[in-house]
Amino acid sequence: MRKRLCLVLLACLLVCRAAWGALEGANSWQRVDSRYCTMWIDSAIQLKKVNRKISTWRIRPRGEAPQKDDSIESELAAKCDTIFRRAQEVLDMYPAGIHTTIRIAREREDIEGVHATRYGHGTEAVAFYVFEENTIYAAIDDLSESVLVHEMAHCIIDHYFRVRPPRKIEEMLAMHVDAHLRE
Numbered sequence: 302m303r304k305r306l307c308l309v310l311l312a313c314l315l316v317c318r319a320a321w322g323a324l325e326g327a328n329s330w331q332r333v334d335s336r337y338c339t340m341w342i343d344s345a346i347q348l349k350k351v352n353r354k355i356s357t358w359r360i361r362p363r364g365e366a367p368q369k370d371d372s373i374e375s376e377l378a379a380k381c382d383t384i385f386r387r388a389q390e391v392l393d394m395y396p397a398g399i400h401t402t403i404r405i406a407r408e409r410e411d412i413e414g415v416h417a418t419r420y421g422h423g424t425e426a427v428a429f430y431v432f433e434e435n436t437i438y439a440a441i442d443d444l445s446e447s448v449l450v451h452e453m454a455h456c457i458i459d460h461y462f463r464v465r466p467p468r469k470i471e472e473m474l475a476m477h478v479d480a481h482l483r484e
């Protein structure tokens with residue numbers, strides 16, 4: 302029994318390593334931390350491009366707005382937290398101590414590779430959330446506040462319920478959050 306458990310653990314470890322490997326490659330990553338998120342951004346992507354892709358000016362409540370002279374990192378962090386807080390508010394779900402990882406890759410194929418390694422098939426999705434890794438994967442060209450809030454909603458829902466809801470229900474809730482993002 303213990304031997305079987307060890308084998309299962311080993312298999313899990315190998316799958317995780319393969320998934321990481323698919324994205325890691327020779328890439329290095331830039332890290333941006335916020336209260337709710339740790340972003341890992343491919344070093345080939347300019348932070349100001351990421352910052353441009355995510356707009357929060359019509360999203361309330363905004364929380365602490367970054368100062369004008371603040372760095373791009375702190376502006377990005379503030380934007381992530383604004384979007385995350387809004388997702389919690391629309392859902393009215395506030396799981397304790399929640400924090401997620403966001404990986405922003407250069408190409409769509411990079412995140413497709415992660416999906417294929419984990420689930421055995423690729424995906425048409427522009428982004429996805431992996432509960433087991435508590436990680437949102439997105440490619441830079443498809444990135445937006447809508448994409449982020451949708452995936453953050455998946456994270457919040459999955460951590461709020463003791464039993465994760467059926468996929469279709471969860472998808473409806475995540476779409477609902479995106480639809481009410483800017484109210």
Ligand SMILES: [Zn+2]
Nearest residue numbers: 451455472475
């Ligand atoms: Zn979804």
